[in-house]
Amino acid sequence: MKRILPILLLLFAFSLSCSPPVQETPKPAADWSDNPWPEIRKERINRLLPEAMRAARVDCWLVICRENHNDPIASHIGGENAGGTAVFLFYLDEEGFHSLVFSPDGEATALDELDIHEEVRRVERGVSTLEEAAAFIRGKNFESIAVNSSESNALADGLSYSQRLQLEEVLGDEARKLISSTDLVYEWLSIKLPAEVEIMRQAAQLASDFQYEAYAMIEPGKTTDAEVAKFLKAKMAEYGVKDAWHPDQNPNVNSGPDRGHSHATDKVIMPGDVIQIDFGVKLYDIWVSDIQRFAYVLKEGENEAPADIQQHWQHGKAGSRVALAAMKPGVKGVEVDRAQRVLMEAAGSEYVMWSTGHPVGYVAHDVGPNLGGAQSPSIRPAAQKELKKGMVFAFDGFHAWKRADGTTKTISVEEMAVVTENGAEYLIQPQEELILVK
Structure with a gap:
């Protein structure tokens, strides 16, 4: 295992040097009447x-x-x-x-x-x-x-x-x-045309932009997870976009321990919390995005997240990068999942039940290879399918740890990527640093 990790990191670094630069999509006008x-x-x-x-x-x-x-x-x-x-x-x-x-x-x-x-x-x-x-x-x-x-x-x-x-x-x-x-x-259905990828790029950018705006409105000690979700619902209404999955759980805002796929609760956001937002929007009533952004709420006197939280974040981000490096035509979904699991084990992550990723497009969990199966192959038959050019995935960089109260918190920084002829590229600029809520 110790011999495999440096090789994976080397491959990851090489892939970044060869990958085309990520193009940010300009925020579109709130008009989706001209449906392509x-x-x-x-x-x-x-x-x-x-x-x-x-x-x-x-x-x-x-x-x-x-x-x-x-x-x-x-x-x-x-x-x-x-x-x-x-x-x-x-x-x-x-x-x-x-x-x-x-x-x-x-x-x-x-x-x-x-x-x-x-x-x-x-x-x-x-x-x-x-x-x-x-x-x-x-x-x-x-x-x-x-x-x-x-x-x-x-x-x-x-x-x-x-x-x-x-x-x-x-x-x-x-x-x-x-x-x-x-x-x-x-x-x-698993293959998307270039024009469809561009629309999903817009949907991903909107989902990311809205989350950054949502984090900026938080008042620690006052704002609840549900109020952040309500803010995001208002942004959707303002821009005339729809939910990427069932409205009850989109967005999922969670400043406490892991809840899995869930709805936002009335928990008050407090200093020291790590906040997860899992959110997606649907454009033209056809194409969806699935993006997660993470933040840390600064305590009094802090200017940055504590060293342990920063380390957890770096491990999760590294998982995303290694997963991206493993994605290319001909690779099976389980191999992408396995690449990240090696990294997670070396970093001391707690057990994470979820697959590294899934196809996304017409629905949040679309048709195509599952980026999972390294832990439970019998329940993920689609993990044995090969990736092909034109497939689009939402996938997580994982790292989980035990909190002081014995519960688990997972960083699952979720990005979207399209498989290209020789590899894969992010649809939008990935999250590089924890968002800090003051």
């Missing part, structure tokens, strides 16, 4: 989806969309406004990639005008779109037909039980070709 999603979605379908289908060895993907209880993938394929049952087909043949929709006549005009799909076929009132799609499929002789039934990925599990029964009935013998879309959805 329609064009980005179209590019994702026509550029990334064929690649994902080939990677998952799928030659046809069938998605059923409907009103009020829609498939979770609906907005990604243009089916979010479905009324009656619509069937979306994506397939590969000798001529290339195709997208074909069997749409009820009442919604077909608007869907066709979006110009997302190669063809939108109108299905007359009283005629089953499922039967029309099944007739088309029987004529194509596909080897496999992926549908959204998945045990491991909620975004690939949108096909209801009754829809599955109806589909199998109209397909007849072709139903034996139905397979899960788990791998296909994984391959497609």
Whole structure:
């Protein structure tokens, strides 16, 4: 173990010398009306989806969309406004990639005008779109037909039980070709286009900026964790952005011992506290960020954090840097986690149950490799997946210690990074020093 640590630190230093400089994103205006999603979605379908289908060895993907209880993938394929049952087909043949929709006549005009799909076929009132799609499929002789039934990925599990029964009935013998879309959805959603990364860069910068402002409004001995959270909610309303995850726990502000994923409480912030804010915003109602910033509340007569707190901070920051250095195409998620665990053990960190990181994009815990599994591989199967260019992660630099009262406090400085051709780079400037609350 002692021989491994210097090697990791050397690799980390080398990666920093070779990494491109981090570009800070200017704070955008509070206007999100010009949504780039329609064009980005179209590019994702026509550029990334064929690649994902080939990677998952799928030659046809069938998605059923409907009103009020829609498939979770609906907005990604243009089916979010479905009324009656619509069937979306994506397939590969000798001529290339195709997208074909069997749409009820009442919604077909608007869907066709979006110009997302190669063809939108109108299905007359009283005629089953499922039967029309099944007739088309029987004529194509596909080897496999992926549908959204998945045990491991909620975004690939949108096909209801009754829809599955109806589909199998109209397909007849072709139903034996139905397979899960788990791998296909994984391959497609885990990669983000450069334009999407830039939007997430903005979301990350906003989340970071708001946290610095929140720390500046704290009055030790008066301000509560919940009041800091309320301040951040007000900033979100001012800028017209939404919560990156459930509003009850976004943000999580905690000036006491570890609480895990939680809501902010009425604890009063006191001198000597180490404060954690876990916070993210959603832009255009599509893309999210997940950023944590840490602060120390100065005691009377202090101009800097005590030596032990500074040391804990440096250990946590080093963990983030080593994790970033380990992130590159072809590396498994578990290897990124393991790189940090080696450093944590050498630094004397207490046990930390959480994974080093997770994919982030359309949701805070998105589809892609899990940066974990070094401690409990059986519960993190996605940790065995390889990183690819275009994947975006939120990940923590960990260090945990026992407080005087026997409880545990964890520094988990959370940053966001995108995997590049040869490595990974932070989306925004990472936190370099503990924020000091006077």
